[in-house]
Amino acid sequence: MAPSDLTEQDLQDLIACPTCDAVYHIVPPEKGQRAVCARCHTVLIAPRKRAGEQLIAIALSIVILVVAATLFPFLSINVGGLGHAASVLDAALAFSSSPLLVVLSLAVTAVIIFVPVLRALLLIYVLTPIVRDRPPADHAIRAFRLSEALRPWSMAEIFAIGCAVALVKIADLAQVHLGPAFWMFSALMVLVVLQDSFMCRYTVWKSLEK
Amino acid sequence: MEIAGKVRTAREMGLVACARCTRVWPRGTARCTRCGHKLQSRDRLALQKVWAWWVVGLMCYIPANMYPMLRTRMLATTSEDTIIAGAVELAHHGSYGIALVILVASVLIPVGKFLIIAGLAFSVRHGSALSPERRHQLYELVEYIGRWSMIDVFVVAILSSLVQLGTLAAIQPGIASLFFALSVIFTMLSAQSFDSRLIFDADPPVEPPLPGLSALPPVAHEADTSPESPGPRRPRDLTERPTP
Ligand SMILES: [Zn+2]
Numbered sequence: 001m002a003p004s005d006l007t008e009q010d011l012q013d014l015i016a017c018p019t020c021d022a023v024y025h026i027v028p029p030e031k032g033q034r035a036v037c038a039r040c041h042t043v044l045i046a047p048r049k050r051a052g053e054q055l056i057a058i059a060l061s062i063v064i065l066v067v068a069a070t071l072f073p074f075l076s077i078n079v080g081g082l083g084h085a086a087s088v089l090d091a092a093l094a095f096s097s098s099p100l101l102v103v104l105s106l107a108v109t110a111v112i113i114f115v116p117v118l119r120a121l122l123l124i125y126v127l128t129p130i131v132r133d134r135p136p137a138d139h140a141i142r143a144f145r146l147s148e149a150l151r152p153w154s155m156a157e158i159f160a161i162g163c164a165v166a167l168v169k170i171a172d173l174a175q176v177h178l179g180p181a182f183w184m185f186s187a188l189m190v191l192v193v194l195q196d197s198f199m200c201r202y203t204v205w206k207s208l209e210k
Numbered sequence: 211m212e213i214a215g216k217v218r219t220a221r222e223m224g225l226v227a228c229a230r231c232t233r234v235w236p237r238g239t240a241r242c243t244r245c246g247h248k249l250q251s252r253d254r255l256a257l258q259k260v261w262a263w264w265v266v267g268l269m270c271y272i273p274a275n276m277y278p279m280l281r282t283r284m285l286a287t288t289s290e291d292t293i294i295a296g297a298v299e300l301a302h303h304g305s306y307g308i309a310l311v312i313l314v315a316s317v318l319i320p321v322g323k324f325l326i327i328a329g330l331a332f333s334v335r336h337g338s339a340l341s342p343e344r345r346h347q348l349y350e351l352v353e354y355i356g357r358w359s360m361i362d363v364f365v366v367a368i369l370s371s372l373v374q375l376g377t378l379a380a381i382q383p384g385i386a387s388l389f390f391a392l393s394v395i396f397t398m399l400s401a402q403s404f405d406s407r408l409i410f411d412a413d414p415p416v417e418p419p420l421p422g423l424s425a426l427p428p429v430a431h432e433a434d435t436s437p438e439s440p441g442p443r444r445p446r447d448l449t450e451r452p453t454p
């Protein structure tokens with residue numbers, strides 16, 4: 001079949017696997033079911049009931065948790081009466097002591113605070129009108145694109161593992177205690193996994209198209 | 211439920227697929243109207259970008275292992291630890307688990323990533339003994355696992371901010387932490403530049419190895435595997451499978 005034989009309507013009913021380029025007719029799956037590429041097993045469509053509301057709730061929790069986690073210490077140390085507690089901001093600013101490492105400190109702050117919060121805010125902005133059956137927000141396409149591009153650079157959950165490793169590393173050197181922020185980052189790990197499993201990118205793009 | 215017939219790619223159908231939002235357009239369309247992504251049937255420059263980021267990443271990974279990651283001052287003695295030396299010392303103190311975490315995150319994952327990305331990029335040009343399916347799994351592994359190498363950079367940041375106890379003890383970040391972070395960033399960019407569709411192009415499309423394959427009607431199967439076949443030309447229906 002030549003491409004000219006396919007009308008615009010035909011093209012709208014097709015979906016191409018972004019991983020392997022295989023083309024399928026869209027048979028919208030039931031809620032809770034998944035449409036999987038037969039060739040490479042990439043999940044193409046995975047709608048869920050009330051996924052939009054759940055994603056907004058998760059994004060809101062992420063914003064609250066990350067902001068709160070910056071204020072509380074994640075670890076505190078005590079050696080012979082001398083104590084010191086470190087919050088995320090302290091950790092991010094730790095590199096500032098030498099000029100070359102200022103760049104690194106900015107990068108650390110970005111991936112554990114700014115990127116996760118920005119991503120969550122973008123998602124809320126994009127999904128809220130969709131959930132309420134309103135027309136998409138201004139620049140919603142660009143916002144969703146940015147949020148998708150930021151996904152691999154959001155590393156708040158990796159920071160929690162870093163805390164645990166740091167704790168053990170100096171455990172025989174000093175008394176170390178986990179602070180409230182550590183538990184907030186651990187909760188973030190769960191939220192990030194939930195966010196990924198609730199998100200059906202196809203459904204979001206389709207609703208932005210109208 | 212599996213439907214008989216060969217999977218057809220957008221390129222074979224004279225179409226171009228949007229790799230970001232999965233929309234299909236006639237060949238020659240420049241930009242996806244749905245998401246604004248630049249449309250390219252295959253990213254011709256992809257391999258060059260992959261190799262460029264790969265080389266820069268490797269160039270940063272070497273000094274990351276040679277220079278100290280941490281500078282620890284305890285009273286009057288100062289010690290500097292590279293990644294490997296730090297892990298060895300942890301093991302000496304009996305913290306085998308944490309030594310293993312550090313070695314996996316800072317040595318095994320980065321080195322494995324360099325090897326896998328190079329192998330995938332190489333296989334696009336020269337073929338591979340591994341099936342596209344298997345190579346795609348490797349690619350997904352690299353994409354998923356790459357970020358976790360940042361653990362050691364975070365540990366350095368955490369320790370340097372926490373252990374500031376005046377004359378008693380202080381930990382400072384070493385220059386290697388900067389190289390290491392850059393190396394992680396560059397290898398992530400290298401993996402992202404890779405166009406996974408190239409993996410599947412190199413080999414002729416094969417029937418998916420799924421249960422139910424033997425139940426395919428042999429006629430449709432045969433008709434579709436021959437390239438000149440006038441068999442059904444419509445794309446296959448999207449298979450539906452319930453969540454496991
Ligand atoms: Zn596929």
Ligand SMILES: [Zn+2]
Nearest residue numbers: 228231242245
């Ligand atoms: Zn698109």
